Amino acid sequence: MTRIGFLGLGIMGKAMALNLVKAGFEVTVWNRNPSKCADLVAQGAKQADSPKELAANCDISFAMVADPEAALAICLGPDGVAAGIGEGRGYVDMSTVDDSTSQAIAQAITEAGGRFLEAPVSGTKKPAEDGTLVILAAGDKSLYDDALPAFEVMGKMSPYLGEVGQGAKMKLVVNMIMGGMLSIFSEGMALGLKSGLDAQQLSDVLDAGAMANPMFKVKGPMLLAEDYSTSFPLKHMQKDLRLALALGDKLDLALPTAAITNEAFKQARKAGYADEDIAAVYKTVK
Template identity: 45%
Template sequence: MATVNWGKLGRYPPWPGKIVSPPKDLKKPRGKKCHFVKFFGTEDHAWIKVEQLKPYHAHKEEMIKINKGKRFQQAVDSVEDFLKKAKGKEQNSDGKGDSKGKKTSNKPLKILEEDDEDLSALKDPSEKASLSLPYEINSVDLIVKDTGSTSIQAADSTAINGSITPTDKRIGFLGLGLMGSGIVSNLLKMGHVVTVWNRTAEKCDLFIQEGARLGRTPAEVASMCDITFSCVSDPKAARDLVLGPSGVLQGIRPGKCYVEMSTVDPETITELSQVITSRGGRFLEAPVAGSQQLSNDGMLVILAAGDRTVYEDCSSCFQAMGKTSFFLGEAGNAARMMLILNMVQGSFMATIAEGLTLAQATGQSQQTFLDILCQGQMASTFVDQKCQNILQGNFKPDYYLKHIQKDLRLAISMGDMANHPTPMAAAANEVYKRAKALDQSDNDISAVYRAYIH
């Protein structure tokens, strides 16, 4: 195996790194034939499976063609500099090693971990900033304050091998859509005992095969489980799930916990919180920022509010499904924050689609527009993936267009109630409504592009 290689970790693209000796107290992962790799251009290290390593020189041109990012180019420059210096030392020493007397750093290593296709990061507890990865991640960087903060990184207690100690509480999960399916899969993978229910019962079959139990009704799941999560499409579905026939409320007893993960309005959250607690139950809202892919990868960002003790009881669950979580105080705050985030994302996606179509209308290359965009300050995995999918005509849903339009509508209403103008969101909302009229509801949010070409 060559010393300098391309190493691939989880869902992220290959990155140049060199095989190094791991710290003496760091155990090699069981059942994996792998090497300890330090990535160029960063201070990150990881155990990389042998089959995920490729020789640097043999695949250099291939990798450079598929990754044009500035940080990637800086990493490649670091490799070339390293190889040039290594060659010079080899010539000067006539082939003799020069490691004698070399000083080693006592600085704690940043170690990236992979469990199947999930990525877990272990940080030095003294570090306040989020881990700097050699890849662009589709979410904001986080700063965790240690005094008076409402932000908590749920992944801080994740073990070094990427495993999680699951809670001994019985977990229920209602709703196996784009987001819920990935969440349940990760809960099961990390050893939680999960009972599932879905309006379309056939969607439960795969999870039953993976070890989940089947609940016949929402009420039965809530009565059987200590903590019941739900993730459905909109406020009406969330209310029906709790208040409807054989709904969650019928299964709530004193001490039972209900966690609403759907993106809904604050008023719906307040109503559900009141009815759950009126039966002696405990309530937490925990909508998630992300997409189907991030849900599958266990990389969601969880926004929680309500009963703080429920939040703490959900710690291992949040570690399994997300990369970080925030506790935002009283119930309703997470709904407000989630709507604001999705308002920004929806408006941004509509603007990108408008830019792509304006480029085409003025005789400019859409691919060149994207290439320039991805070299500037707005470069991100989100922009690159959405635009490439648009140019390829691929609108397979990662986040439903109808749901982002619903979120825009709720955000605008929230702005009206706060007497705060939201003209950008209102304009974007009209574009999404046109896309829905063109039968794009069940496509990805990037299908808003089609509203501009019809």
């Protein structure tokens, strides 16, 4: 049985690691706040004292952390993954980062003798719990093949996208579109309610037409109930929009709608909603 490591036990990582434990994998976990490992250890996981120790004792190590800074921090340095990876072992970073960060991590891992795969995911807390994420993998093909049994536990789809950077770009495009959809949905709901439309009828009409989609179906009731329980923190969506715009700058591509969406999410962060669900962008509209 492949020995699996998992670094980062936040909203997403904890659910993903737990599914691997329940599937019968031998799993070792690490988190910057060690207390977050307790639930996984109670379910049968082992606990490592550092990313280096985890990588040195696992065949494939997965990471799911918040942003490029955190992704670099757990990989580099004397106690980082690269210091422990060794010859032939694999490192799969499932965090949402920009392609430059992903390529820097790939270089550190390969120079240390390891194999690297980026594999950011599309999906939030519920898909992570249900094992129905979309996993966007790119990098070392042999590691992709070896990691596939774990991907099949964590997700419903895991296409191989080619060289390192392609997974990161795919994820940024997906989240940029999702942020834009949620922003205009919030404005539409606010306009409808303020003009006296019935909220349920508005939701039913949207759900019956060409704009019907799972996100509106999930986020609509959250807006109406003003329940912003976090499945995807608003601050992380704003970070992804910022990274998508930076990619557009690098490619000399104008993204005016994404830029406006980013400003809406920045306004929501400034208003104090950073740690609430992405649906909280509605609060700055209504």
